[in-house]
Amino acid sequence: MNLYLRLLRYIRPYVLRVVIAVFCIIMTALASLYVPWVIKDIIDDVLTAKNMTMLNIIAVGVVVVFFLRGTFFYGQTYLMSYVGQRVIIDLREALYRHLQRLSLSYFESRRIGTIMSYITNDVAALQTAMVENVIELVTEAAILIGSLVAMFYIHWKLTLLTLVTLPMVAQAIAVFGKRLRAASAVMQERIADITSILQETVLAVRVIKSFVREDYEIERFNRENYHNFQAQMKTAQLLAMLTPIIEFLAAIGVTVIIWYGGREVIGGNLTSGALIAFLIYVVNLSNPIKRLSRSYGYIQRAMAAAQRVFDVLDTEPDIKDAPGAIELPAIKGAVAFSNVSFEYKHGEPALSEITLTARPGQVIAIVGPSGAGKSTIANLIPRFYDISTGIITIDDIDIKKVTLESLRRQIGIVHQETMLFNGTVHENILYGNLNASEEEVIAAAKAANAHKFILDMPEGYATHIGERGAKLSGGQKQRIAIARAILKNPRVLILDEATSALDAESEALVKEALDKLMAGRTAFIIAHRLSTVQQADIILVMDKGRIVEQGNHAALVKACGLYSKLYQVQFEASDVSSK
Ligand SMILES: Nc1ncnc2c1ncn2[C@@H]1O[C@H](COP(=O)(O)OP(=O)(O)OP(=O)(O)O)[C@@H](O)[C@H]1O
Numbered sequence: 001m002n003l004y005l006r007l008l009r010y011i012r013p014y015v016l017r018v019v020i021a022v023f024c025i026i027m028t029a030l031a032s033l034y035v036p037w038v039i040k041d042i043i044d045d046v047l048t049a050k051n052m053t054m055l056n057i058i059a060v061g062v063v064v065v066f067f068l069r070g071t072f073f074y075g076q077t078y079l080m081s082y083v084g085q086r087v088i089i090d091l092r093e094a095l096y097r098h099l100q101r102l103s104l105s106y107f108e109s110r111r112i113g114t115i116m117s118y119i120t121n122d123v124a125a126l127q128t129a130m131v132e133n134v135i136e137l138v139t140e141a142a143i144l145i146g147s148l149v150a151m152f153y154i155h156w157k158l159t160l161l162t163l164v165t166l167p168m169v170a171q172a173i174a175v176f177g178k179r180l181r182a183a184s185a186v187m188q189e190r191i192a193d194i195t196s197i198l199q200e201t202v203l204a205v206r207v208i209k210s211f212v213r214e215d216y217e218i219e220r221f222n223r224e225n226y227h228n229f230q231a232q233m234k235t236a237q238l239l240a241m242l243t244p245i246i247e248f249l250a251a252i253g254v255t256v257i258i259w260y261g262g263r264e265v266i267g268g269n270l271t272s273g274a275l276i277a278f279l280i281y282v283v284n285l286s287n288p289i290k291r292l293s294r295s296y297g298y299i300q301r302a303m304a305a306a307q308r309v310f311d312v313l314d315t316e317p318d319i320k321d322a323p324g325a326i327e328l329p330a331i332k333g334a335v336a337f338s339n340v341s342f343e344y345k346h347g348e349p350a351l352s353e354i355t356l357t358a359r360p361g362q363v364i365a366i367v368g369p370s371g372a373g374k375s376t377i378a379n380l381i382p383r384f385y386d387i388s389t390g391i392i393t394i395d396d397i398d399i400k401k402v403t404l405e406s407l408r409r410q411i412g413i414v415h416q417e418t419m420l421f422n423g424t425v426h427e428n429i430l431y432g433n434l435n436a437s438e439e440e441v442i443a444a445a446k447a448a449n450a451h452k453f454i455l456d457m458p459e460g461y462a463t464h465i466g467e468r469g470a471k472l473s474g475g476q477k478q479r480i481a482i483a484r485a486i487l488k489n490p491r492v493l494i495l496d497e498a499t500s501a502l503d504a505e506s507e508a509l510v511k512e513a514l515d516k517l518m519a520g521r522t523a524f525i526i527a528h529r530l531s532t533v534q535q536a537d538i539i540l541v542m543d544k545g546r547i548v549e550q551g552n553h554a555a556l557v558k559a560c561g562l563y564s565k566l567y568q569v570q571f572e573a574s575d576v577s578s579k
């Protein structure tokens, strides 16, 4: 019931159109009810009485009624579609807007296909329910009531007899409706499963081919496909059973009426025209009951969809502005962690007791083995996750006390996994600052050592780079991502393995440009290659979520700890390869 009320809230802005549409639907339905009455009049007043004037009146009446019916039909279809489509647009927008606000952890704990099916399948199910079902429900309800009124008018005893069968039919619908609802919920889930697998395997097509896992994937897909088939058949079977059962009950009712009605005509209590009209009304009556039950199934399905859509809308983002959050003023770039501990999953600390201070303009390098927690530190500065203990400050302001927007606007990140959008090179760099001029975009590309290779591409900055930048090499993607971050012109820049896919020469060029750019900015540079970080003001060496050493290059080499060991290994390796 709450679901209905919430959906109604979306319909409220269009309530006038709904009222007119419902009026049109009722008028269309009433016009259909006119047909049996015409047949009764023709049999009793024209054919039996041989009345020419009456024939003319009826002929004109039929033409007028059907003209009006057509007009109302246009009104009902057009208006209901309008309202339905508008509500869907509003709902889809609300859903997408909300998804954009949800935290990273929400997306990490769900499959892409599931999220996509909210916006496509579920919203579409709601649209069908709102446009087609509302028309059908109101039409059939009007025909049901109108037919009953006409039937009582014709012969009330006969009508009561007819109504004995109705509760039986209603009972059958109720039993099946419940099972149908459960079956259709399973069906929707199975469809989402298929979408998920499809999504995942298309994205990972390279991995599948390189492991020669086509057959394995086909097997996996077939399994889901078959589950989907089973779920579909379960629903189909229920629907298939529902119809004949209702029709059989209706047939029994009709037979009883013909038998009793025939006796009344023979006894002179009813005209033949009236009995025929009555029978047509009864047959008409079985249609609404059948269709209402079908609509009931659709509505159950739509309600399951509405439930999922509203569940998304009701999910609060984990990370959001604290009440009374202030705008972070333009920062100088001092970043400090004080006793910070953090865990992605409860009981598995990713960071423990991290304390670090970066003064404005300093370059902080973070090194350490894979899984040590380097990227995690990078994730915490823009508050992608909230920490459980400790405090992170920027210019001595707790980042939990400022708005996310003002915080993230002043931080630039190049992520470890480069993500670009399907579009041109220019559009991708411009993403860093939508108001940047052509010259600024080119300057950023030059700083990222990307300008030259961009000009070498067929259409230069207007070249389309394919989905997720598929037409670029790993190093080219990274350089465009760096240009995008540079264009943002942030006071705090975080580069997570941002030059890992570049050769030594390109890396040196990018570093040189960055060094110039970094003047007066705070930079966090995460790198496996220690040659990248030697000039850093502070090098933090991390292991298993802790900072195990810190200092500059010379001091750390002298200390003979983890850093000097890592350095030794890399130095020897490069020594061997250069020979
Ligand atoms: N989104 C996440 N959800 C759950 N656990 C995560 C998540 N991201 C990272 N972890 C875990 O946190 C720990 C630290 O990961 P992190 O990505 O910070 O390592 P890293 O030092 O950046 O490693 P690499 O050098 O391989 O990039 C790892 O044990 C990892 O499994």
Ligand SMILES: [Mg+2]
Pocket (backbone or CB within 6 Å): 374, 375, 376, 416, 496
């Ligand atoms: Mg990492």
